Structure formats: C-alpha cells, structure tokens
Amino acid sequence: MKTKAGAILSSIRIDRSQDRKISVQLYMGLRDIILSGGLKGGERLPATRTLASEIGVSRTTALDAVSRLISEGLLESRIGAGTFVSHTMTGRTPVKPRSAGTVSERQPRLSPSTIRAKKLFAERRRLPHKSQAFVTALPALNAFPMAQWARLSARHLRADRDAVMGYGNPYGLPRLRAAIATHLNASRGIQCDPEQVFVVGGAQQAFSLIGSMLLGQGEKVWFENPGAIGARNAFISQGADLVPVGVDDEGIIVEEGLAKAPDFRLAFVTPSHQQPLSKILSLARRLALLDAADQADAYIVEDDYDGDFYFGDQPLPTLKSIDTNGRVIYVGTFSKTLFPSLRLGFIVAPASMVDAMSTIFSAALSGVPTWPQAIVTDFIDEGHFATHIRTMRQHYKRRHEILHEQAWQLEAHMQIQRASAGFHTVGLFKDPARDERSFIEAATAAGLTLSGIGRYCLTPIEPKGVVIGYGAASDSEIRQGLDTMAHLFA
Structure with a gap:
C-alpha cells in the first residue's frame, strides 16, 4: 500500500490476544483514522484484498469492517471505482482519538442540584458480588434453592x-x-x-x-x-x-x-x-x-x-x-x-x-x-419462600454463632457486637487511635472485604470500627478471616 491512504492504514494493529473480534478491531481502527482526519473526504481506500494482505487478516474480515463503515455512512462504495471516504467528512473538525479511560475535556452542564x-x-463502591469473608449486603447465594x-x-x-x-x-x-x-x-x-x-x-x-x-x-x-x-x-x-x-x-x-x-x-x-x-x-x-x-x-x-x-x-x-x-x-x-x-x-x-x-x-x-x-x-404461593426464610434464618444464626465462638482471638483489640437479625454486625476498635482506613486497606491486601463505620456517617462518631458480614462466607472462611484479622492486629 504505497499510497498515502495505504501508509496510514498500515498503522492499524490487530491484537489477537483480545476477546474482541478481529473484524471489530479493524473497523474501530479504520473509523478512528477517518474521524481523526487521517483520511479526508473523497479519499480512496486500497482494495479490500490489498488491505487484508497488508494488515494480516482475511479478506472476509476486511470486507466485514468496510461494509460496516459503509452502512454507517463513513465510507462510500462506487461500482467500478472503489471505496472512498464519504464527502460528508469534508471540512469537518477532526475528532481527537481517545484511548480507553480518558475523559473528554468538555465537561457536561449539570443542574445545580446535581x-x-x-x-x-x-x-x-461497587456493591458486593463475591461471596467471601466479610462481605456485607450479600446473602448466602450457595444456599438458595x-x-x-x-x-x-x-x-x-x-x-x-x-x-x-x-x-x-x-x-x-x-x-x-x-x-x-x-x-x-x-x-x-x-x-x-x-x-x-x-x-x-x-x-x-x-x-x-x-x-x-x-x-x-x-x-x-x-x-x-x-x-x-x-x-x-x-x-x-x-x-x-x-x-x-x-x-x-x-x-x-x-x-x-x-x-x-x-x-x-x-x-x-x-x-x-x-x-x-x-x-x-x-x-x-x-x-x-x-x-x-x-x-x-x-x-x-x-x-x-x-x-x-x-x-x-x-x-x-x-x-x-x-x-x-x-x-x-x-x-x-x-x-x-x-x-x-x-x-x-x-x-x-x-x-x-x-x-x-x-x-x-x-x-x-x-x-x-x-x-x-x-x-x-x-x-411465594407454593411455600418455597417461607421455607427458604426459615432455613436461612437458622443458617445466619449458625454463622453468627461461629463468628462469636472464634472472636476470642480478637478480644484484646476489637469487640464484636452481637446481632439478633440479618447477616452483618460490627467490630468496634478498643484502641481509639486506630485508623479505620489503614486497617481496611491491610485487610483488603490480605483477601478480606471490610467496610469502616465511618463510611456510613454523615458526621464522625466514636468509637471506630468495621462492619463484618458473615452471611455470604462459609464456616471455614469465617474462621480463617478471624485468624487473618488477628494477625493484622498483631
């Protein structure tokens, strides 16, 4: 591809390790070049056979990408002449290509209330999605009928x-x-x-x-x-x-x-x-x-x-x-x-x-x-809901008791409150100088999911501590999680 267009198009790189289809990668590469002004309105593209050969894809893949751009109006196909960048792109201000994760410089106009x-x-943060110690707000999904x-x-x-x-x-x-x-x-x-x-x-x-x-x-x-x-x-x-x-x-x-x-x-x-x-x-x-x-x-x-x-x-x-x-x-x-x-x-x-x-x-x-x-x-009508509620009530009660049976190893550093419902409780730090955020960061690095009480506060309160979910964790995960917390305190 010795033309200007060919030189530009040869810059497209296909990553075969991606989950994204190769034809989609090629389509997005071509689209970004057109929108950024690399190819001007009316400029001719190389034949799809040449394009496929130079980029290292099948001609079917190249045809698929080009056809998609034609259907979107960015390219025009002229029988007997070839494929050209649409004339509607002539005189348009080029759009600067953006990499994933970048933010537009122009900020949206938001309402005063927003x-x-x-x-x-x-x-x-993202709501919990993985059952482990000591995630909150997540029921015991593995016990669902x-x-x-x-x-x-x-x-x-x-x-x-x-x-x-x-x-x-x-x-x-x-x-x-x-x-x-x-x-x-x-x-x-x-x-x-x-x-x-x-x-x-x-x-x-x-x-x-x-x-x-x-x-x-x-x-x-x-x-x-x-x-x-x-x-x-x-x-x-x-x-x-x-x-x-x-x-x-x-x-x-x-x-x-x-x-x-x-x-x-x-x-x-x-x-x-x-x-x-x-x-x-x-x-x-x-x-x-x-x-x-x-x-x-x-x-x-x-x-x-x-x-x-x-x-x-x-x-x-x-x-x-x-x-x-x-x-x-x-x-x-x-x-x-x-x-x-x-x-x-x-x-x-x-x-x-x-x-x-x-x-x-x-x-x-x-x-x-x-x-x-x-x-x-x-x-509900067939009785499964009532049965499930009764089963889970005993399930969470048992997990709550396991949590407190093993809480002795934290007694010097934390007081875990007893609950009478649900599948979370709180652990209150006995040292008022202990920082919630640093403890949570250390727990996260050790594979635990904890939230500080401070996250839930409109204004700061005493004492400090963490929210401990026990419903979505297995018996062994609860025990191991408490062992890990004891090591963190130590």
Missing part, C-alpha cells in the same frame, strides 16, 4: 409471550402484590391491601421515588448516623437537607432529632436491624418517633431490608404494623431474601398516599419485568 449532590454523595427456581422459571418462560415479553402493570403484577400483602400480614404483622403495594426495581429505586414525591429542595430529613449509604445518596439527589441523628442501644435518638430539626419532612430508619450498627429500635423509641412524625406532619421511611431473618428472642413489631395515623412508608426488598440480581423491591404506601403514588407509577414508570415477578409469586 452539582450539589455530587459534592455530598457518600462514597459507594436453585432447583425450584429453575423449574418455576422454565414454566413462565414457556408461557404466553404477551405475558412474558410485553409491558406489565406499572404498579406490579397483581398476583405478586397480593402475595406480598399476605406474606407481610403473616410474618411481619402488617395489615395492608394489595393496592397499597407497589413493586419497584429494588429498594434504591423506592427511596428515589419517595424522595421525588415528598421532598422539596432543602427540606429536612432525619437520617440515622451512621446510616444506609444507598438511601442517603437517594435523598441527597432529591435536594434534601439530611440531618444526622445519633443512634444508641435503643436505636435512633428521637430527642436529638427534635432538638436539631423539629420541622423535619421525612425520617429514614432501619428499626429491625440498624444499618450498620445492628441495633434494634426499642418500642419506646418507635412510639416516640411516630408521635414526632405526627406532630410535624412528616413521614417515616421504614427500610426493612433483612427483618425476615430475625433469630433473636421475640421480635418487636414493625414500625408499619403499629402506625395508626398513616405516617410510615414501608420498603422491602427481595435482594436479601432471594438474591440481588432480581432487582425487585416493593413499597407499602399509607392508604392516603395510594392515589398519588398510582398516578406517578402509571404516568411516569413502565414497571419492572413481568416474568421475574411471576416466578417470585409462584415461589
């Missing part, structure tokens, strides 16, 4: 295509809404009609929707400190003014919230298993919180993310079940009770909010995929 939110967002799930999945994927592949009910599959209402009544003491249940794409979407419905710019939200990062970021994105309210052995300190922001619009709590400190909101505090919300004409978001896995003594009633004035918006998720990739959660709205929420769902949302909802419905 600029503010970016500054306030809590650090949120996959055989029953596969059978139900096959049944529904063979069903009527309109039901499987079409647009579903924006509020959620009616059968699933009814099944959720029945389950909540039987297991969580919540009496609600199926019309109060709205199915969403996970709890995170629920928090964003609630925030968009109820919060104006700068309105105050009581937020547990420390508290759940996902909900925190969702409310910040809606322009809320988050008020950090401390947590003690009885849960959120209502008196502190009243002293800081008596005019609050919303309160966010995790009463069944505080995130991340694992405390249970006492009955006295529950009643005080309900009274405070009633006096302020505010609402309470109850995030019951793993309340089904209570393994302590008699569990306290959910906040929703003792709410007599329609102040509590209950949020649940199947990410913990089943598995995260389902991306299924639900909102139980107060009766007074059903009409407004129905309008928003029907006007602005298309609903979540129907067929996973149908599978979950049958999983």
Whole structure:
C-alpha cells in the first residue's frame, strides 16, 4: 500500500490476544483514522484484498469492517471505482482519538442540584458480588434453592409471550402484590391491601421515588448516623437537607432529632436491624418517633431490608404494623431474601398516599419485568419462600454463632457486637487511635472485604470500627478471616 491512504492504514494493529473480534478491531481502527482526519473526504481506500494482505487478516474480515463503515455512512462504495471516504467528512473538525479511560475535556452542564449532590454523595463502591469473608449486603447465594427456581422459571418462560415479553402493570403484577400483602400480614404483622403495594426495581429505586414525591429542595430529613449509604445518596439527589441523628442501644435518638430539626419532612430508619450498627429500635423509641412524625406532619421511611431473618428472642413489631395515623412508608426488598440480581423491591404506601403514588407509577414508570415477578409469586404461593426464610434464618444464626465462638482471638483489640437479625454486625476498635482506613486497606491486601463505620456517617462518631458480614462466607472462611484479622492486629 504505497499510497498515502495505504501508509496510514498500515498503522492499524490487530491484537489477537483480545476477546474482541478481529473484524471489530479493524473497523474501530479504520473509523478512528477517518474521524481523526487521517483520511479526508473523497479519499480512496486500497482494495479490500490489498488491505487484508497488508494488515494480516482475511479478506472476509476486511470486507466485514468496510461494509460496516459503509452502512454507517463513513465510507462510500462506487461500482467500478472503489471505496472512498464519504464527502460528508469534508471540512469537518477532526475528532481527537481517545484511548480507553480518558475523559473528554468538555465537561457536561449539570443542574445545580446535581452539582450539589455530587459534592455530598457518600462514597459507594461497587456493591458486593463475591461471596467471601466479610462481605456485607450479600446473602448466602450457595444456599438458595436453585432447583425450584429453575423449574418455576422454565414454566413462565414457556408461557404466553404477551405475558412474558410485553409491558406489565406499572404498579406490579397483581398476583405478586397480593402475595406480598399476605406474606407481610403473616410474618411481619402488617395489615395492608394489595393496592397499597407497589413493586419497584429494588429498594434504591423506592427511596428515589419517595424522595421525588415528598421532598422539596432543602427540606429536612432525619437520617440515622451512621446510616444506609444507598438511601442517603437517594435523598441527597432529591435536594434534601439530611440531618444526622445519633443512634444508641435503643436505636435512633428521637430527642436529638427534635432538638436539631423539629420541622423535619421525612425520617429514614432501619428499626429491625440498624444499618450498620445492628441495633434494634426499642418500642419506646418507635412510639416516640411516630408521635414526632405526627406532630410535624412528616413521614417515616421504614427500610426493612433483612427483618425476615430475625433469630433473636421475640421480635418487636414493625414500625408499619403499629402506625395508626398513616405516617410510615414501608420498603422491602427481595435482594436479601432471594438474591440481588432480581432487582425487585416493593413499597407499602399509607392508604392516603395510594392515589398519588398510582398516578406517578402509571404516568411516569413502565414497571419492572413481568416474568421475574411471576416466578417470585409462584415461589411465594407454593411455600418455597417461607421455607427458604426459615432455613436461612437458622443458617445466619449458625454463622453468627461461629463468628462469636472464634472472636476470642480478637478480644484484646476489637469487640464484636452481637446481632439478633440479618447477616452483618460490627467490630468496634478498643484502641481509639486506630485508623479505620489503614486497617481496611491491610485487610483488603490480605483477601478480606471490610467496610469502616465511618463510611456510613454523615458526621464522625466514636468509637471506630468495621462492619463484618458473615452471611455470604462459609464456616471455614469465617474462621480463617478471624485468624487473618488477628494477625493484622498483631
């Protein structure tokens, strides 16, 4: 290829060790040369046979890449004359080629609320995806009854295509809404009609929707400190003014919230298993919180993310079940009770909010995929869900006990708190000078997954420590993980 075009095209390098197809690599190489101005509008390309020979690919590969560029309008094929760069590229400002990972110099114009939110967002790394010690928020995936799930999945994927592949009910599959209402009544003491249940794409979407419905710019939200990062970021994105309210052995300190922001619009709590400190909101505090919300004409978001896995003594009633004035918006998720990739959660709205929420769902949302909802419905109706909950409750209780049986080797450095629900707890440093971040970095290098309590805080608290997940780790991984932590302290 002795022409100018040939010399430029010979600079394309094919990496056969990549997973990306060779024809795609060649197409991208040609496209970048054209867009960067290496070849001008109207300039002729070498024949595909010559191009293939010089670059070291098959002619079929070269034809595939060139045909793709012709279909995109970057190249033009003229019968009897050859292939040319499209004249539409004449006079265009060349686009500087970008390597993977580089950032455009031109920054997007963001709204003032987004600029503010970016500054306030809590650090949120990728959610856990690998079962090991001591990852949090991930259930024991290896204990899930996959055989029953596969059978139900096959049944529904063979069903009527309109039901499987079409647009579903924006509020959620009616059968699933009814099944959720029945389950909540039987297991969580919540009496609600199926019309109060709205199915969403996970709890995170629920928090964003609630925030968009109820919060104006700068309105105050009581937020547990420390508290759940996902909900925190969702409310910040809606322009809320988050008020950090401390947590003690009885849960959120209502008196502190009243002293800081008596005019609050919303309160966010995790009463069944505080995130991340694992405390249970006492009955006295529950009643005080309900009274405070009633006096302020505010609402309470109850995030019951793993309340089904209570393994302590008699569990306290959910906040929703003792709410007599329609102040509590209950949020649940199947990410913990089943598995995260389902991306299924639900909102139980107060009766007074059903009409407004129905309008928003029907006007602005298309609903979540129907067929996973149908599978979950049958999983509940056939009794597999209740059986799975009972099994996992004992599973997490056993893992919790193994954690504490082996915790003696950390006694000089850390106090691991007892939990009564879910699959995480906290370990508090006995040395107040110990730095969370440096300890976590050392743990990560040693193959452990830990998060510092400080990540969950709006304002710093004492003492320092780490969040320890035990649900997704095997018995041996828990023991080995504690051995590793003991060596790190030493």
